[in-house]
Amino acid sequence: xxxxxLLDVFHQLLSGLPLTLQLAALSLSVGFVLAVLVxxxxxxPFPPLRxxxxxxxxxxxxxxxxxxxxxxxxxxxQITPLRQSFLWPFLxxxxxxxxxxxxxxxxxxxxxxxxxxxQAVPAGEVEAARACGMSGFMLxxxxxxxxxxxxxxxxxxxEAILMIKATSLASIITLTEVTGIAYKLISSxxxxxxxxxxxxAIYLTLTFLLSSAxxxxxxxxxxxxKPS
Amino acid sequence: xxxxxxxxxxxxxxxxxxxxxxxxxxHYGGLEVLKGIDFHANDGEVVAILGASGSGKSTxxxxxxLLELPSxxxxxIFGEEVKLRxxxxxxxxxxxxxxxxxxTQVAMVFQNFCLWSHMSVLDNLMEAPVHVQRRGRAxxxxxxETVLKRVGLLERANAYPAQLSGGQQQRAAIARALVMKxxxxxxxEPTSALDPELVGEVLKVMRDLAAxxxxxxxxxxxxxxxxxxxxxxxxxxKGRIEAEGSxxxxxxxxxxxxxxxFISRFSQG
Numbered sequence: 122x123x124x125x126x127l128l129d130v131f132h133q134l135l136s137g138l139p140l141t142l143q144l145a146a147l148s149l150s151v152g153f154v155l156a157v158l159v160x161x162x163x164x165x166p167f168p169p170l171r172x173x174x175x176x177x178x179x180x181x182x183x184x185x186x187x188x189x190x191x192x193x194x195x196x197x198x199q200i201t202p203l204r205q206s207f208l209w210p211f212l213x214x215x216x217x218x219x220x221x222x223x224x225x226x227x228x229x230x231x232x233x234x235x236x237x238x239x240q241a242v243p244a245g246e247v248e249a250a251r252a253c254g255m256s257g258f259m260l261x262x263x264x265x266x267x268x269x270x271x272x273x274x275x276x277x278x279x280e281a282i283l284m285i286k287a288t289s290l291a292s293i294i295t296l297t298e299v300t301g302i303a304y305k306l307i308s309s310x311x312x313x314x315x316x317x318x319x320x321x322a323i324y325l326t327l328t329f330l331l332s333s334a335x336x337x338x339x340x341x342x343x344x345x346x347k348p349s
Numbered sequence: 350x351x352x353x354x355x356x357x358x359x360x361x362x363x364x365x366x367x368x369x370x371x372x373x374x375x376h377y378g379g380l381e382v383l384k385g386i387d388f389h390a391n392d393g394e395v396v397a398i399l400g401a402s403g404s405g406k407s408t409x410x411x412x413x414x415l416l417e418l419p420s421x422x423x424x425x426i427f428g429e430e431v432k433l434r435x436x437x438x439x440x441x442x443x444x445x446x447x448x449x450x451x452x453t454q455v456a457m458v459f460q461n462f463c464l465w466s467h468m469s470v471l472d473n474l475m476e477a478p479v480h481v482q483r484r485g486r487a488x489x490x491x492x493x494e495t496v497l498k499r500v501g502l503l504e505r506a507n508a509y510p511a512q513l514s515g516g517q518q519q520r521a522a523i524a525r526a527l528v529m530k531x532x533x534x535x536x537x538e539p540t541s542a543l544d545p546e547l548v549g550e551v552l553k554v555m556r557d558l559a560a561x562x563x564x565x566x567x568x569x570x571x572x573x574x575x576x577x578x579x580x581x582x583x584x585x586x587k588g589r590i591e592a593e594g595s596x597x598x599x600x601x602x603x604x605x606x607x608x609x610x611f612i613s614r615f616s617q618g
Contacts, residue, residue, distance in 0.1 A: 249463035249522075252414055253477035253529065254452040256445055263480055267467050342467075 148223030156231030181229035238273030373422035456526035516547030
């Protein structure tokens with residue numbers, strides 16, 4: 122084992138960590154907001170809105186993330202009006218293209234998680250709230266959403282872990298996050314095994330920290346499932 | 350004896366029934382579940398609503414706080430007409446605020462308890478009084494603890510519903526209804542989901558409430574309870590009121606043939 126080399130690789134890869142975390146955090150937050158809107162649209166009484174939301178979910182769930190990244194980064198540049206629009210300063214940046222692709226992708230999955238979680242709220246508990254005079258926003262804020270959160274959190278945790286790992290695809294469009302730096306190191310040292318083992322360990326640490334935080338949150342929220 | 354004194358209370362306020370319905374209909378698609386119910390309950394009355402399954406008794410009870418929307422007919426609560434407007438199949442709520450306000454006065458206890466699983470028992474009790482009725486937290490907490498003590502659950506105030514037995518959950522659900530200080534209590538088969546040995550503890554709480562002169566409408570299969578505790582029996586069959594009267598009259602037999610058949614099925618069962 123060449124420990125000094127591994128340590129050196131580790132230090133260099135860590136310099137990509139802020140970008141990896143940014144990509145994950147930004148795309149998850151933007152994606153979540155989008156997902157709430159999409160989930161609301163799926164449940165809307167207005168059919169065209171429902172169709173658009175369904176199409177969004179099917180499209181971004183049904184195509185590979187890598188293809189989505191390529192389409193957004195390379196494909197959009199071929200559309201002349203877009204190149205001349207105010208969006209271009211963003212869309213020509215690989216950073217924003219990666220975030221856009223990741224956010225759209227996670228929004229499709231998360232919208233389905235939200236829809237499932239809200240549907241899983243026991244009808245009786247909602248009825249009991251109505252019978253107490255709750256309706257509209259208060260019913261959602263006090264009863265439906267808190268119960269749905271508890272139903273959906275474990276599944277959403279998996280989605281967040283998938284997204285952390287998916288940020289590594291951003292390296293394909295020139296971003297030097299952890300995996301991007303790994304590629305660079307390999308092209309100069311050819312030591313594939315050591316470098317990718319350290320790379321994998323960094324992702325594993327991230328996802329382990331996230332899943333620990335999630336199970337802590339679950340335990341706190343699921344207090345009612347613990348025996349007294 | 351207890352029931353006659355309750356009827357005396359009812360007589361003084363007969364001018365304005367707590368709840369009344371006129372020609373209430375309900376159908377699901379082609380199936381007519383309620384075929385014109387004319388009913389009123391006065392303050393202080395304990396009405397047991399009996400009938401075979403499918404007779405429409407639960408549907409009728411659920412129409413009284415609009416958990417089911419009737420297809421036709423009129424509903425008055427404390428003399429106030431509930432505002433409904435025509436809809437596709439059923440009537441629709443015309444004034445959401447009115448319904449929400451009346452619902453705080455007509456509390457409901459469900460067959461499956463329906464406590465909010467994400468809250469402790471105490472929070473379940475405080476939820477509606479604090480957020481819907483906008484009463485002060487301190488006052489509601491005192492009231493909630495008093496009510497919990499009364500139903501024998503004070504020491505379980507911080508437990509979550511999943512940690513309680515069925516009987517405890519139903520007592521907590523009754524407590525949740527009581528903290529709202531409702532003028533009418535609706536019970537929808539409150540003991541049907543309970544293990545037989547847990548039925549007694551819930552019925553005991555309900556007996557105490559009835560003895561206080563509270564207005565209660567109870568859909569139940571507990572015949573002995575209906576006979577001993579109610580001041581009036583409402584017997585539904587196939588969506589109509591088949592018989593109505595004091596428990597002494599009806600359980601004495603010979604008033605209504607179908608009711609007698611219904612009772613005999615129970616005593617055999």
